[in-house]
Amino acid sequence: xxxxxxYGFVREARLIQQLIDIGVLVSFPEKFKKQLEQGxxxxxxxxxxxxxxxxxxxxxxxxxxxxxxxxxVFKKSTENHLTSTGDQSLTATDEQKCxxxxxxxxxxxxxxxxxxxxxxxxxxxxxxxxxxxxx
Numbered sequence: 001x002x003x004x005x006x007y008g009f010v011r012e013a014r015l016i017q018q019l020i021d022i023g024v025l026v027s028f029p030e031k032f033k034k035q036l037e038q039g040x041x042x043x044x045x046x047x048x049x050x051x052x053x054x055x056x057x058x059x060x061x062x063x064x065x066x067x068x069x070x071x072x073v074f075k076k077s078t079e080n081h082l083t084s085t086g087d088q089s090l091t092a093t094d095e096q097k098c099x100x101x102x103x104x105x106x107x108x109x110x111x112x113x114x115x116x117x118x119x120x121x122x123x124x125x126x127x128x129x130x131x132x133x134x135x
Contacts (some may be wrong), residue, residue: 006131014109032101036115043077044088045075045116046073046074046075046090046116047074047076047115047116048073048074048076048114048115048116049070049071049072049073049074049079049086049092049110049113049114050070050073050111050112050113051068051069051070051071051074051112051114052068052069052070052071052107052108052110052111052116053066053067053068053069053106053107053108053110053111053112054066054067054068054069054105054106054107055101055105055106056098056100056101056105056106057105057106058103058104058105058106059103059104061099061101061103062098062101062103063101063102063103065098065099065101065105067099068121069094069096069105070093070094071094071107071111072089072094073089073090073091073092074087074088074089074090074091075087075090076088091123104128109127120124
Protein backbone atom coordinates (compact mmCIF):
# COMPACT_ATOMS: atom_id res chain seq x y z
CA UNK A 1 0.00 0.00 0.00
CA UNK A 2 1.42 3.40 -0.96
CA UNK A 3 0.36 6.42 1.04
CA UNK A 4 -0.09 9.30 -1.47
CA UNK A 5 1.58 11.89 0.73
CA UNK A 6 4.64 9.66 1.13
CA TYR A 7 4.88 8.41 -2.45
CA GLY A 8 8.35 8.97 -3.85
CA PHE A 9 9.83 10.45 -0.69
CA VAL A 10 10.43 7.61 1.75
CA ARG A 11 11.74 4.09 1.74
CA GLU A 12 9.67 2.93 4.71
CA ALA A 13 6.67 4.14 6.71
CA ARG A 14 5.58 2.80 10.05
CA LEU A 15 2.31 3.77 11.73
CA ILE A 16 1.60 3.28 15.43
CA GLN A 17 -1.73 1.44 15.16
CA GLN A 18 -0.90 -0.60 12.09
CA LEU A 19 2.47 -1.50 10.61
CA ILE A 20 2.82 -0.66 6.94
CA ASP A 21 6.14 -1.39 5.30
CA ILE A 22 5.83 0.16 1.86
CA GLY A 23 9.49 -0.10 0.85
CA VAL A 24 9.11 2.61 -1.79
CA LEU A 25 12.08 3.79 -3.78
CA VAL A 26 10.81 5.65 -6.82
CA SER A 27 12.93 6.56 -9.80
CA PHE A 28 12.46 9.97 -11.29
CA PRO A 29 13.52 11.11 -14.77
CA GLU A 30 17.11 12.35 -14.79
CA LYS A 31 16.21 15.43 -16.80
CA PHE A 32 14.33 16.78 -13.74
CA LYS A 33 17.08 16.03 -11.19
CA LYS A 34 18.23 19.64 -10.80
CA GLN A 35 14.65 20.85 -10.35
CA LEU A 36 13.69 18.10 -7.90
CA GLU A 37 16.70 18.72 -5.69
CA GLN A 38 16.16 22.47 -5.27
CA GLY A 39 16.19 23.99 -1.83
CA UNK A 40 14.98 27.35 -0.61
CA UNK A 41 18.26 29.01 -1.63
CA UNK A 42 17.72 27.86 -5.24
CA UNK A 43 14.24 29.29 -5.86
CA UNK A 44 12.56 32.70 -5.79
CA UNK A 45 10.94 32.79 -2.37
CA UNK A 46 7.79 34.89 -2.00
CA UNK A 47 7.71 37.99 0.16
CA UNK A 48 3.95 37.85 0.56
CA UNK A 49 0.94 35.82 -0.55
CA UNK A 50 -2.84 35.95 -0.49
CA UNK A 51 -5.15 33.16 0.66
CA UNK A 52 -8.85 33.19 -0.16
CA UNK A 53 -11.62 31.14 1.43
CA UNK A 54 -13.40 29.37 -1.41
CA UNK A 55 -16.59 27.33 -1.74
CA UNK A 56 -17.49 24.74 -4.37
CA UNK A 57 -21.04 25.91 -4.99
CA UNK A 58 -21.21 27.47 -8.43
CA UNK A 59 -23.24 24.71 -10.12
CA UNK A 60 -26.12 22.47 -9.12
CA UNK A 61 -23.74 19.46 -9.28
CA UNK A 62 -21.06 21.14 -7.10
CA UNK A 63 -19.96 19.13 -4.07
CA UNK A 64 -20.03 21.87 -1.39
CA UNK A 65 -16.35 21.66 -0.43
CA UNK A 66 -15.00 24.75 1.30
CA UNK A 67 -11.57 25.80 2.48
CA UNK A 68 -8.53 28.04 1.98
CA UNK A 69 -6.95 28.31 -1.45
CA UNK A 70 -3.91 30.14 -2.75
CA UNK A 71 -4.95 33.32 -4.54
CA UNK A 72 -1.56 34.78 -5.52
CA VAL A 73 2.13 34.87 -4.56
CA PHE A 74 4.48 37.86 -4.94
CA LYS A 75 8.16 38.80 -4.69
CA LYS A 76 8.88 42.46 -3.92
CA SER A 77 10.71 44.06 -6.80
CA THR A 78 12.40 47.32 -7.71
CA GLU A 79 11.29 46.71 -11.30
CA ASN A 80 7.73 47.53 -12.32
CA HIS A 81 5.79 44.35 -13.17
CA LEU A 82 2.29 44.19 -14.66
CA THR A 83 0.54 43.54 -11.34
CA SER A 84 -1.62 45.78 -9.15
CA THR A 85 1.32 46.27 -6.76
CA GLY A 86 4.08 46.40 -9.39
CA ASP A 87 5.73 43.44 -7.66
CA GLN A 88 6.68 40.19 -9.40
CA SER A 89 3.97 37.53 -9.48
CA LEU A 90 5.50 34.11 -8.82
CA THR A 91 4.36 30.84 -10.32
CA ALA A 92 1.98 29.02 -7.99
CA THR A 93 -0.97 26.64 -8.12
CA ASP A 94 -3.67 29.26 -7.98
CA GLU A 95 -6.32 27.74 -10.22
CA GLN A 96 -9.68 28.06 -8.50
CA LYS A 97 -10.80 24.46 -9.00
CA CYS A 98 -12.34 22.31 -6.29
CA UNK A 99 -9.82 19.74 -5.00
CA UNK A 100 -12.66 17.25 -4.50
CA UNK A 101 -14.73 17.40 -7.72
CA UNK A 102 -12.80 19.75 -10.05
CA UNK A 103 -15.60 22.28 -10.54
CA UNK A 104 -14.98 26.03 -10.35
CA UNK A 105 -14.98 27.43 -6.82
CA UNK A 106 -16.42 30.73 -5.64
CA UNK A 107 -13.94 33.05 -3.93
CA UNK A 108 -15.56 34.61 -0.86
CA UNK A 109 -14.77 37.98 0.75
CA UNK A 110 -12.55 36.18 3.29
CA UNK A 111 -9.05 37.02 2.05
CA UNK A 112 -5.82 37.10 4.07
CA UNK A 113 -2.40 38.48 3.19
CA UNK A 114 0.61 36.72 4.69
CA UNK A 115 3.95 38.47 4.68
CA UNK A 116 7.35 36.89 5.11
CA UNK A 117 7.34 38.48 8.57
CA UNK A 118 4.59 35.95 9.50
CA UNK A 119 2.14 38.78 10.19
CA UNK A 120 -1.23 38.46 8.49
CA UNK A 121 -3.65 41.23 7.66
CA UNK A 122 -7.11 41.56 6.17
CA UNK A 123 -7.08 43.09 2.70
CA UNK A 124 -9.59 44.75 0.45
CA UNK A 125 -10.23 44.20 -3.24
CA UNK A 126 -8.41 46.02 -6.01
CA UNK A 127 -11.06 44.96 -8.50
CA UNK A 128 -14.82 45.21 -8.85
CA UNK A 129 -16.81 42.39 -7.27
CA UNK A 130 -19.94 41.19 -9.08
CA UNK A 131 -23.10 40.85 -6.99
CA UNK A 132 -24.03 37.34 -5.87
CA UNK A 133 -27.19 35.72 -7.19
CA UNK A 134 -28.64 32.41 -5.96
CA UNK A 135 -30.90 30.09 -7.90
